Amino acid sequence: MIKRLFCTLLMLNVVAGLCTGCWNYREINQMSIVAGAAIDKISDGKYKLSVEIIDLKTGGVEAKVHSKKLECYGASVYDAIRNAISINANKLYWGHAEILIISKDVAKEGIVEILDCFSRDPEPRLTIDILVSKEETAEKILDSQSITTEVRTFEINKMLDLEKELEKSPKVEIYEFINSLGESGISPIMPVIGLTKNSGQETSQLSGTAVFKKDKLEYMFDQEDTKYYLFVINKIKGGILNVKGGADNITLKIIKSKTKLKPVYNNGKLYFDLNIKTKTSLSEINNTTKFGNVKDVQKIKAEAQSELKKEVENIIKAAQNEYGIDIFGFGKSVKQDIPDLWKKIESDWNTVFKNVSVSVNVDIDISNSGLLSRKIMMGD
């Protein structure tokens, strides 16, 4: 009995020795938590990584979160990340990184190694938002003024999250980009970020969509076009619709919207049926607009429908004629719905896409008009 007790105690001691700490432990004061990063290339082909790290120094009663910027260089992205140690003394921790901004020059040369680095390493998450900067360096975005938060990249992340109320920029996470890159019949896209002036200082602004062919940046289009693009790919959750018919200036608020894309193959001819069904409410009309009864609502509805139809057709035509890049996933929908046909046309999808016809049907429903029943009266 005593021998057994002794053995147990001995074992416990040995185990206690092993339980004192982790093998490769990291304390929070030994890491620099990364909030986001911007990637540029400098003249000799090296990567320049500008990393925004969170400054955890607390002072006084109110502990505010501040950020600092680190600049590091390396032959590859991962090399640049590690080189941060030589100026920072702390290892970067990527578990909380939210934003990755890629400069347009890097994007034109191909971004697959960046995607590889960030999805291969277990620290950063696959839910990092990626953006293309349209300024000459992506680093400039990190230098711009923050308005509501102290950390620049967290603010960009919030802006992207709130895009569901505006819908003028897509929100793309790394894994979604890898998905569209890997699928056939769809080209990947990314939101664009640029600079604008706000009360005299430069601040960053989400400004449209960047289109990629394979992993290389092809072209960008602006915010308004992005909205109609999002209509096509069924990503609209909110936002507004502006209708200008003659002297009328009507603003509709989108409550919900659903787009159905259906490829049809009939008599050896392929075409697409695009049905957009949108529920809106009236938010603003000007003085000339007639509004008050069912007939007026019908008229506004018709105007809005033809306007949206025109814009959506324009964005599809532009993609077909100017660049010939299938950003809508038309090819993918053929693959999913008519797989036999896709096997035949996959090899020359780019030419098929350029000439394929798309019939757009828009159904806008104006379900209410806010607090007012008619326009504001003006007497003499």
Add this chain to the structure above:
Amino acid sequence: MSKEIVSQKQASAVIIMYTLGSTLVLGAGGFAKNDVWLAILISILMSAPILLLYCKIQMFYPGKNIYEIFDSVFGKVIGKVMSLVFIWYSFHLGSLVIRNFTEFIVTVSLQKTPQNIVGLFMIFLCIWAVRAGIETIGRWTAIMLPVTIFVIFAVTLLFAPLFNFKNLKPVLYNGMGPVIDSAFSVFAFPFAETVIFLAVLSHLKEQKSVYKVYFLNLLISGISILLVSVRTLLTLGVPNISILFFPTFASVRLINIGDFLQRIEITVAMVFLFAGFIKISICLYSTSIGIAHLFRFNSYRQVVALLGLAMSILSVIIYSNTSEMFDWSDKIYKYYAFIFQVVLPGITFIVIEARKMFSRKRKLQQSN
């Protein structure tokens, strides 16, 4: 020492946990791409007759484990050889599972910790559990299985906002070939791996419930694996699944509900580890009673620690890198395992039937 008794409920819990084991980590049927659900359904159907075979073998010799069955079916010499083959399979399978889990832990979080240290700590726990006996393992699993199943289903609900049902289409784009191929993979890993339970289920309270145990397992673990695979496909999409080593884990990392419920992957990894712990323990148990039977030890407990350590050492030297491990488990394992999962029980079954017919004939002759 009195014989250990496991109730039907406990045995079912253990076998379900065992089947979920490393499948949750490695993912099942990824080769079938969009048709992974079909591959899993086919593999469930494929498994049913084989599991019936296992049940039949157990029912011929109620209360005996597979090693004793080998002895009485094939006689002392061939029986020992058969036992040795079966021991090798459980030993090897155990170290494969240890390797899967250490690889997972080392890749995902403890990158600088040597793999053998992680494996050593896992095997210490398993040695302890196996020495405590199958009854203890049964009781522990009966408590932990509901937790595991709950986590699997609850996490699936959290995935709902990320689902993209278009990922299921197109159905059968590349034909039936890859689907059958990956159905065969899922059959070999994990469903038919339950052959190891021929060494365990002799402890059942009522030998008849062996049917219930096997088929309840096929139902519950089948549904769970189907659910996990389909939700991974729906969230990540085919291109991501094809390049990721641990797609299930990666997909759980995507969950973010209102910036509040996020980073729950550790909870899920814990559940993976519960299941892995049971799987390693059962393999170790089967190996130990086999060795004890072969060398006529009084109790299998004498060899557990030794075999457990040997298992963890084999797990370190068995592959030189992760790619080798996935090459093996994706391409070679199903053919290798076929010998132990189908051929060996098949031969046993045929010999049992032949002997039965033979003895019936002899009885008839005697009575004439």
